[in-house]
Amino acid sequence: MNLILLIFAITVLLILGLLTMASHLTIKINKDLEGEEKVDEEGQELFENKKSLSSTGVYAGIVISLVTLVFIVYYYFKDTMYAGHLHEYMNIVVRWMHITFGIAWIGTSFFFVFMENSLHKNIKKPELKGDLWMLHGGGFWFVEKYKVAPAVMPKGVHWFKYEAYFTWLTGFALLFVVYYFNAEGMLIDTQKWDVPGWVGSLAAAGSLVLGYAIYHFLSLTPLLKKPLLFGITMFLIIVGFAYGYSTIFNDRAAYIHVGALIGTFMAGNVFFAIIPAQKAMVQATKDGTDLDPAIGNFAGLRSYHNNYFTLPVLFIMISNHFPSTFGHEHPWLVLALLSIASGGVKHYLNLKEKNQEAVWVMPISILVLVSTVFITAPVPVGGKCEEISFTEVYNIFQERCVSCHSSSPTDDVYTAPPNGVVYDTPQDMVKLSDKIMQRVVITKTMPQNNKTGITPEERDAIRCWIEQGSTVD
Ligand code: HEC
Numbered sequence: 011m012n013l014i015l016l017i018f019a020i021t022v023l024l025i026l027g028l029l030t031m032a033s034h035l036t037i038k039i040n041k042d043l044e045g046e047e048k049v050d051e052e053g054q055e056l057f058e059n060k061k062s063l064s065s066t067g068v069y070a071g072i073v074i075s076l077v078t079l080v081f082i083v084y085y086y087f088k089d090t091m092y093a094g095h096l097h098e099y100m101n102i103v104v105r106w107m108h109i110t111f112g113i114a115w116i117g118t119s120f121f122f123v124f125m126e127n128s129l130h131k132n133i134k135k136p137e138l139k140g141d142l143w144m145l146h147g148g149g150f151w152f153v154e155k156y157k158v159a160p161a162v163m164p165k166g167v168h169w170f171k172y173e174a175y176f177t178w179l180t181g182f183a184l185l186f187v188v189y190y191f192n193a194e195g196m197l198i199d200t201q202k203w204d205v206p207g208w209v210g211s212l213a214a215a216g217s218l219v220l221g222y223a224i225y226h227f228l229s230l231t232p233l234l235k236k237p238l239l240f241g242i243t244m245f246l247i248i249v250g251f252a253y254g255y256s257t258i259f260n261d262r263a264a265y266i267h268v269g270a271l272i273g274t275f276m277a278g279n280v281f282f283a284i285i286p287a288q289k290a291m292v293q294a295t296k297d298g299t300d301l302d303p304a305i306g307n308f309a310g311l312r313s314y315h316n317n318y319f320t321l322p323v324l325f326i327m328i329s330n331h332f333p334s335t336f337g338h339e340h341p342w343l344v345l346a347l348l349s350i351a352s353g354g355v356k357h358y359l360n361l362k363e364k365n366q367e368a369v370w371v372m373p374i375s376i377l378v379l380v381s382t383v384f385i386t387a388p389v390p391v392g393g394k395c396e397e398i399s400f401t402e403v404y405n406i407f408q409e410r411c412v413s414c415h416s417s418s419p420t421d422d423v424y425t426a427p428p429n430g431v432v433y434d435t436p437q438d439m440v441k442l443s444d445k446i447m448q449r450v451v452i453t454k455t456m457p458q459n460n461k462t463g464i465t466p467e468e469r470d471a472i473r474c475w476i477e478q479g480s481t482v483d
Contacts, residue, residue, distance in 0.1 A: 337453025
């Protein structure tokens, strides 16, 4: 029965893939045909921008189908032996897409900020803000930036928006794959907030909407025009959310939700501010009317926010894999320091590109980063140790760890050993003793969400065993 369902899922995916390819093919052919026929006075190729509507539909269709498929597959395989396996592949695929779209988005963002900051003034053409020669991929490139807009609306203008939308959508899907599908194990910390998984997931996802609403309305106030004050306010709000998350959720989940919140601000900026402003610009150009500069300025400021969000958001995403960050006693404080430091690095880079080098910004940012290393340094735990026998420690591992960390795990979620870590033999335990110290004793991030109910005394026994040289007798 399960095998049939698996085959069914794969077939649906294949059909979806073929459909996508087919639709791309037709879009491309249409474009080529139209392009050949129409050429303007300057010999530039013209083609009607029919592509955008059909491709928007195709892309939206793909996303909706994929998300639906993920849900269907998840509920079919929920309590079967395939659940863990599928879960892992879903994680890989969605993560891969998320990273790819994210690179495309942040890459274009960096590139456009670079171009803006590096423009050369062109005095011969007053309508231009500047131009720039570049060499890349074996060719010369020449880019001109207009002060406002060209006199006539050109055809086939490329918009940059799908990178942002898909980064957000795949990121949101990843929240489901990693946290909400297994909320009891990954999101909920019963000692902080004891609710069913779906309640926690709903609160977590809902907080993104609430956070964005706060940010959006704040940016409609006069505060928006005062970048420093706005920055400080936003920083406090973000730290407030970080604190809130860490008091109700598992610490790792708390971190990623701060990242997701900032990611939501960024994608929301594109969707609710930047793209609407660009549409207004295009419309004004088509109508030949004057554009209200306030529209462009508003979008410009929101785009400027995104620029500052990039490095902190990347840092938060990565920190999710490093328990000394979220495993700290006050995880939100570590997160605040990391955000300030990485935001500072971005500030320095921005100033430098504009030739306004401010030498003090970089050292201070680095100093904050280094201070984080000190703050998160492990404190010596526990008191004196009794002589610990290996058998004692071995039994703790059998009871608390091997349900996940063995070559054939018995855990309901992890059907393959997480990170490839197994404790099948005594040597496996000895080999990894420094990591065990880090995860079980210092950061207490293992067992995962303390699913197997390890006691403080058992953690201490493991510490003593390692301190006594992790020997096997
Ligand atoms: C419920 C399942 C589960 C249990 C039980 C569990 N772990 Fe883990 N462990 C994981 C998962 C999932 C990961 C990978 C994610 C992460 O690093 O947080 C992991 C990662 C680790 C790592 C990091 C490996 C690396 O490559 O960085 C160590 C060390 C570890 N576990 C040790 C232990 C020890 C020791 C125990 C028992 C005291 C234990 N785990 C119990 C699920 C579990």
